[in-house]
Amino acid sequence: xxxxxxxxxxxxxxxxxxxxxxxxxxxxxxxxxxxxxxxxxxxxxxxxxxxxxxxxxxxxxxxxxxxxxxxxxxxxxxxxxxxxxxxxxxxxxxxxxxxxxxxxxxxxxxxxxxxxxxxxxxxxxxxxxxxxxxxxxxxxxxxxxxxxxxxxxxxxxxxxxxxxxxxxxxxxxxxxxxxxxxxxxxxxxxxxxxxxxxxxxxxxxxxxxxxxxxxxxxxxxxxxxxxxxxxxxxxxxxxxxxxxxxxxxx
Numbered sequence: 001x002x003x004x005x006x007x008x009x010x011x012x013x014x015x016x017x018x019x020x021x022x023x024x025x026x027x028x029x030x031x032x033x034x035x036x037x038x039x040x041x042x043x044x045x046x047x048x049x050x051x052x053x054x055x056x057x058x059x060x061x062x063x064x065x066x067x068x069x070x071x072x073x074x075x076x077x078x079x080x081x082x083x084x085x086x087x088x089x090x091x092x093x094x095x096x097x098x099x100x101x102x103x104x105x106x107x108x109x110x111x112x113x114x115x116x117x118x119x120x121x122x123x124x125x126x127x128x129x130x131x132x133x134x135x136x137x138x139x140x141x142x143x144x145x146x147x148x149x150x151x152x153x154x155x156x157x158x159x160x161x162x163x164x165x166x167x168x169x170x171x172x173x174x175x176x177x178x179x180x181x182x183x184x185x186x187x188x189x190x191x192x193x194x195x196x197x198x199x200x201x202x203x204x205x206x207x208x209x210x211x212x213x214x215x216x217x218x219x220x221x222x223x224x225x226x227x228x229x230x231x232x233x234x235x236x237x238x239x240x241x242x243x244x245x246x247x248x249x250x
Contacts, residue, residue, distance in 0.1 A: 025074070187243050
């Protein structure tokens, strides 16, 4: 009997320990805001371990579909979580956590004054855009160019970046004169106040409704559910707003 009780205690200890680890797959535009939210969460829950992998939403979906060990997925739109749900790889409801904003960024051109007219300036030779096949922000960037009748004129200047973080880096390091970025990057410590930013009117492109969902795992990860709840809580809404995100319901 003692051996049985000891074994049960050990099993519970192992399950408890594993439940404290959360592997998160997150869209590249969340690098700063989600890292800050994670740091606050871990400070309040010292036993928790939250590991975040950032990438384009489409690439992360491919990894998850191929068996990557993630517990929680935060995408840059609501299309990619639904793809996983349709494959039976998720658990619980998909929830919109924020609305992203598309911006035009440059270190050399006053885009806040020029607006979209900056795209037609003669000195602009390269324009960074996140891969539209895997990155929702890149998809919206091309949507914008096409709806404004600019795509055909500018397509030879477009430099495709792996994800929205890479697009922001191209523009920030002046490898391209302009870059379509997530507005959140312009407010991040590395870039804030070090360049020019034009927030593109949201009526010009389809809303970037960013959604999240828990992923199916062999054992239900209660800590992942807690972290998801925290990400959606009122406590961190000021952090989302600090990085320029729109809050659902506001």
